[in-house]
Amino acid sequence: METLNTLTINCGSSSLKASLFLADGQRINYCYRQTPDHHGNYHAEAFEHLLRDLKNSPLYASKPTLMPTLLIGHRFVHGGDIAEAARIIDASERSRLESITHLAPLHMPSNLQGVDICTQAFAHQFKLIQVACFDTAFHHTLSELAYRLPIPKALDYRRYGFHGLNYANIAGQLRQHLGTAANGHIVIAHLGSGASLCLIKNLRSIDTSMGYSPAGGIPMATRSGDIDPGVMLELAKKYDDQALSTLVYQKMGLLALSNGESSDMSTLITSNSVQAKFAIAFFTRQVRAAIGAYAAKVGGIDAIVFTGGIGEHSALIRSMICEHLEFMGFKLDIEKNQEHATILSNADSKPILMIPADEEAEIARLAHSFSH
Numbered sequence: 001m002e003t004l005n006t007l008t009i010n011c012g013s014s015s016l017k018a019s020l021f022l023a024d025g026q027r028i029n030y031c032y033r034q035t036p037d038h039h040g041n042y043h044a045e046a047f048e049h050l051l052r053d054l055k056n057s058p059l060y061a062s063k064p065t066l067m068p069t070l071l072i073g074h075r076f077v078h079g080g081d082i083a084e085a086a087r088i089i090d091a092s093e094r095s096r097l098e099s100i101t102h103l104a105p106l107h108m109p110s111n112l113q114g115v116d117i118c119t120q121a122f123a124h125q126f127k128l129i130q131v132a133c134f135d136t137a138f139h140h141t142l143s144e145l146a147y148r149l150p151i152p153k154a155l156d157y158r159r160y161g162f163h164g165l166n167y168a169n170i171a172g173q174l175r176q177h178l179g180t181a182a183n184g185h186i187v188i189a190h191l192g193s194g195a196s197l198c199l200i201k202n203l204r205s206i207d208t209s210m211g212y213s214p215a216g217g218i219p220m221a222t223r224s225g226d227i228d229p230g231v232m233l234e235l236a237k238k239y240d241d242q243a244l245s246t247l248v249y250q251k252m253g254l255l256a257l258s259n260g261e262s263s264d265m266s267t268l269i270t271s272n273s274v275q276a277k278f279a280i281a282f283f284t285r286q287v288r289a290a291i292g293a294y295a296a297k298v299g300g301i302d303a304i305v306f307t308g309g310i311g312e313h314s315a316l317i318r319s320m321i322c323e324h325l326e327f328m329g330f331k332l333d334i335e336k337n338q339e340h341a342t343i344l345s346n347a348d349s350k351p352i353l354m355i356p357a358d359e360e361a362e363i364a365r366l367a368h369s370f371s372h
């Protein structure tokens, strides 16, 4: 396969992460943070910073006579009903993606904007190949028991599941850490600004906490996760569509549980307030409950993997989640947990791992399949 310079773009709900994978094997990472409780177009400023930084990157270092090809892989949080992990972004794919934008309003508008910004910034200097890589694709292995919602089939809503690019990348690394045990029942807890869990078996998704949209599942920075449909019915009487969407995606979760103090976990951890402690206790209890539910569904789980900004960096949150999981055979090693080691568990515990999220590596791998 021809190796091309590849740029990956990943708009998270609190960040813009990009990586440049250069043809010579070099990798350069870029990360720009923003508060997730902004309205509307909140990745625009981050894109400006990225373009400025890319101007000074090795991408522009050589001056070839022919127009070089640049492969750009974009993380698209929602892929809709298609099973492919990635697609070339042509006019028809673009309009298909536009038609499902409302299903992930914190991500999809920025995902599409990223494509336009890249076209404007690079099309005059590079031959562009832009590829959409889908978070939903990893969950196409879910059985009907896992993807059906308890509503009439004719309504045609299902569980899609998200964070799949990171789950796929982690699944690809598990054999190296666990050997054949990697084929067991493993819960991956992706705890970032958006948060979800995935139960895998034979390295494939068999259940996941997010549902039809990335608003479902466990509570997140500003999203509630699953709540009583009766509450939604009451809220629908009080708010119009736009206000209700803003409430559900931007004003709930940790931000609401901490009575508005912060949606950011590291800020909550450093706070001494009662409401910050309450939000943390609520979050960790819900993550633990999701792990327990998966264990009960399949008769026990063999390993737990923490990933995502919180899962990677917070020893406190990991220890609060694992505190009551000893009965399932999971015990953290206090020192390894503090050191953020890859294997966090005690010698007499089932494996507990920490694997950094690297959606970019998976995006680059998928994009490369379109390089010729």
Ligand SMILES: Nc1ncnc2c1ncn2[C@@H]1O[C@H](COP(=O)(O)OP(=O)(O)O)[C@@H](O)[C@H]1O
Pocket: 012, 013, 014, 015, 016, 191, 192, 193, 194, 221, 263, 264, 265, 266, 267, 269, 308, 309, 310, 313, 314, 357
């Ligand atoms: N050292 C830390 N301790 C606790 N939380 C942290 C730490 N570092 C990052 N986080 C949290 O990780 C979250 C962001 O995770 P990330 O996966 O980067 O989000 P996203 O991809 O959705 O933008 C924020 O809540 C942030 O506070």
Ligand SMILES: CC(=O)OP(=O)(O)O
Pocket: 011, 012, 013, 014, 077, 135, 162, 163, 192, 193, 194, 195, 214
């Ligand atoms: C799907 C999702 O919520 O992604 P992120 O955690 O990057 O916001």
Ligand SMILES: [Mg+2]
Pocket: 012, 013, 192, 193, 194
């Ligand atoms: Mg993310």
